Amino acid sequence: xxxxxxxxxxxxxxxxxxxxxxxxxxxxxxxxxxxxxxxxxxxxxxxxxxxxxxxxxxxxxxxxxxxxxxxxxxxxxxxxxxxxxxxxxxxxxxxxxxxxxxx
Numbered sequence: 001x002x003x004x005x006x007x008x009x010x011x012x013x014x015x016x017x018x019x020x021x022x023x024x025x026x027x028x029x030x031x032x033x034x035x036x037x038x039x040x041x042x043x044x045x046x047x048x049x050x051x052x053x054x055x056x057x058x059x060x061x062x063x064x065x066x067x068x069x070x071x072x073x074x075x076x077x078x079x080x081x082x083x084x085x086x087x088x089x090x091x092x093x094x095x096x097x098x099x100x101x102x103x
Contacts, residue, residue, distance in 0.1 A: 080096045
């Protein structure tokens with residue numbers, strides 16, 4: 001998923017996806033509201049960081065992608081990098097999160 005803070009880099013992220021051997025099977029642009037964000041992130045509702053996450057996810061459009069590649073999940077985790085973008089910048093500087101992520 002390309003989140004609202006990275007939407008302006010949509011083209012660069014799509015390029016990175018293709019450059020790393022993925023095909024895009026489906027793509028959907030949508031906007032979360034408070035209820036849909038709570039459903040999507042149900043395991044995080046009530047945690048300290050959830051209000052900021054919800055605010056981010058409802059701030060603008062998101063782009064959901066279905067990616068296809070051999071061993072896609074493991075490959076995607078490598079391409080996207082560590083969850084924390086600060087860690088990604090030091091441990092995986094060429095990852096998508098290092099280039100376009102925020103915390």
